[in-house]
Amino acid sequence: MAHPSNHFQSSVGRKVVMALSGLGLVLYVIFHMLGNLQVFEGSHALNGYATMLRDMPILLWIARIGLLSLAALHIVLAIQLTLRNRRARPVAYAVREYRQASFASRTMAVSGLVLLLFILFHLLHLTAGVIDPSSADRLDTEGHRDVYGKIVHAFQNPFIVACYLTGQLGLGLHLNHAVTSSLQTLGLERAAFNRLIKAAGPTVALLVVLGNVAIILAIFLGIVRG
């Protein structure tokens, strides 16, 4: 009998870790979207929410570091598995026809890369304020940092909006396959739930993207104003 290697070193083990880290990130993305929807309630609500988060620096930094580690783990494993998978078929087919693989599932690497670039852009833009220094932190009338004003300012810029919409496209595509796929990787399968599991990916992707895009477009189209 072959000596069993470490349980999470195997291809399935790595997939499991990818699925878990991915699901963690998905939970964050949902949370993030829900929080930002407060933009529709006006500057008071959103800025108050932002201040509440800032007022818990330890938790905030734990969350930030946790998220970054999850993302890093997810990406490293993705790269490892992709390289391995490339090696598994050294000579490509001359003709290739897919039968049932979804577009999203075939573009996971691309959508993942778009998503990664977008996240970097997003962090540099709104978190670090490097991309558009003109939107640097100001205080609102209540003395809270004016996150609301910053967002409204940012999404009036067509270039920024285009970047964010592209990012959302990547996010939607990625989640569309990822959520259902991760449930499969975690072994969730019961005849009674299969339709639910199948629907999970597209549903989550749709809701998250709709929520985020609603914010962006509402500002860009002037429905939400500064």
Next chain:
Amino acid sequence: MMKLDPKIPAGPLETKWDRHRFSEKLVSPNNKRRIKVIVIGTGLAGASAASTLGQLGYQVECFCFQDSPRRAHSIAAQGGINAAKNYQDDGDSVARLFYDTIKGGDFRSREANVYRLAQVSAQIIDQCVALGVPFAREYGGQLANRSFGGVQVSRTFYCRGQTGQQLLLGAYSALCWQIERGQVTMHPRTEMLDLIVVDGQARGIVVRDLVTGRVSIQTAHAVVLATGGYSNVYYLSTNASGSNVTATYRAWKQGAAFANPCFMQIHPTAIPPGDEHQAKLTLMSESLRNDGRLWVPKMAADHRSPGDIPAEERDYFLERRYPRFGNLAPRDIASRAVKTVCDEGHGVGPGGQGVYLDFADVIERQGQDVVHERYGNLFDMYNRITGEDAYYVPMRIYPAPHYTMGGLWVDYNLMSTIPGLFVIGEANFADHGANRLGASSLMQGLADGYFILPYTIGHYLATAKLLPVGEDHKESRAALQRVAGRISRLLNAKGRRPAASFHREVGKFLWDHCGMSRNQAGLELALRSIPALREEFWRNVVVPGSGEAFNQELEYAGRVADYLEFAELLCHDALHREESCGAHFREEHQTADGEPTRDDTCFAHVAAWEYREHAVPILHKEPLAFEFVQPTTRSYQ
């Protein structure tokens, strides 16, 4: 001079096997690991034997020509496996399975062998269940049974229409375990091309590595042939295209007697042949006859579509001729009845080669869903091949060569006339007499491999005097030379005709003159014509490529060369057997209404043929004594 000693233990039938096992010598456990056994073939018999021998501690070298042991042709058996479990409490017993098999074989098999087969049948099911074979189950969780192929009890265990596959995968998994344990060394894509006999004992084989083309010598203390049957000598058969006679035929040429080669089972329910490009006949499981009804139009050459033929103008010929068994009449009887109605001009479909197998009644009675559940995959398969939907149009079927009851002669210990050469499964002649009952081949293959050979080979290995034999032994070198000579002769013929055309020609010849019915004139014609065809083969065959590489055409041509010789042996045997029994039907020996007449006075024997170079083979007879059953006329009317 060859001597046939069946070595049947004396005493009551019921205890022969038990007493024989006790009287057999055992090999001491420490010696087993120094003993090497070669097993050729990884079907049910070969895989079960190799795994069991490995488990016992022998060093097993196992060979198959396929790329994986799991692809041996046992995998294609559809219907099921018989066992005298009497789970249905419908009157089954070891004695009844024994009697059904002996009678089904038309009293041309050995009582002692058949009784032993029936005895171990129950163990086979238990063993397979333990290995994880997913047999069909009842709602209560118990094993399900069905009635199959010409018997009146339900004793057939099954896994949908893939019983052979599941049993083989079970045996293959046991083999995998022994390979992992290092007890069995597996040599896939390796073909046996000759047998090495030293001092009258089988001591090794010559094999060709089909990937590199390298020919090499493998020596051992004993050799087990589990290489299946030779239905493909007919070119068109239900067998896999790789199934061949080469291993048993080469063993025959080295001195193993070949028994009853003319006993060839023609399966009644294959899809009829189409055009000449057709490479194989696809079998539709016999289980279809449980619910389907066979019929032809009463009027000859009736070209109306089946739906337009009213019930009173249909001839349900099996129900008419064999009212007691009807559509479930044994294979040989059903096949011949199909041939008869077709010969009389009632056949349907292209060339009038076919009869209807109609499910309209059962669909009306039980609904299409029930039929779909039972036979869905078979209906799909039929639809794919013919483009017709059997839920609405009756299937067309026609008989096809399917299984060979004949094979190398073996004694009660499954040893051939060459000491140390054991033959198991379809490759031997032992248990089915002149006709095999449905679902009995799987039973026999596994009985031989799991439960019989592992005992009997031990006695041989414990008692035989076996001197060391190496690759340098002169007999080894001679065998190697024979193989190398044949290969270079094939490659250097450099003619114009591909081997397949010779194969098709000899197959057609056999089908016409030594097929479902035979007569003296036809057999003599065949015996005159085959040598000429063989002569042309060696003069005009073309085999491209080289011998030192992967060369499928070379493999095939070698097998065809053996068919061209073996066909003659088949005809000799058919000619000698001046009676009609089981699958062997001599037109000279039938009653006024076309039923076969068996001749127990002159032919209650096994015909074992001994090879002679450039001469007619010598016939030896092993008389069949029936101590426990009385041969009766096999009537299914």
Next chain:
Amino acid sequence: MTFTLKIWRQKSPDEKGRFVTYKAHDVGSGMSFLEMLDGVNQGLIAKGEEPVAFEQDCREGICGSCSLVINGIPHGPDRGMSTCQLYMRRFPDGAAITIEPWRARAFPIIKDLVVDRRALDRVMQAGGYVSVNTGGAVDGNVLLIEKDQAETAMDAASCIGCGACVAACKNASAMLFVAAKVSHLALLPQGKPERTRRVKTMLDAMDREGFGSCGNQYECEAVCPKRISVRFIATLNREYLRAGVVESGLPAEPESPHAESA
């Protein structure tokens, strides 16, 4: 009918392969795809040229030998069947057909369209069995098995080991093959005692052989001649996770009950 065939020819494992174009003439619509290739080969042999090497044996969809990628799809355009069950009536007259071998690092090409699939056997040898000796098995009815469970096990067990799942997978993964075997035995009481070890050793073997990992695209299911469901892959994953949990409470290397004492 007439067809233009673009066939991958490769003399040996080490030599470079290339596509060669052949014409198949006088093809009947009732001919199988392999019989059509037989026809092409007979023409080549008669000319003394080497025929196209391809695998086939039973020609009824059960042995799993045949293995052609036809116009980019393993086993060709029809679902739920192997190459040998494909008939030429499926193609329009005059069609151009590209024929390639299974392509995967774990399946090196032997010649033309023939690949070496022993990797699958080695995965089986790593644990695809129930370790029981011949003889001494209890009566088959002692183990009662629910009908539904037996049927599901049979669904998984019907795998023919052709390797189309690997050929179709973007990552050349053998997950569906391993899943079928692991699920078959995990679903039955006979397979339970070894399920923890089995799933690990078989998956380790799969990785060792150089197959890729599962991308959950389910192309494997779409080309499987036996329509084996990807739900078994979820079962495999679950078994693997379970093994991880169970094993942490066991000695690292359970002693093999069959280790030779001598």
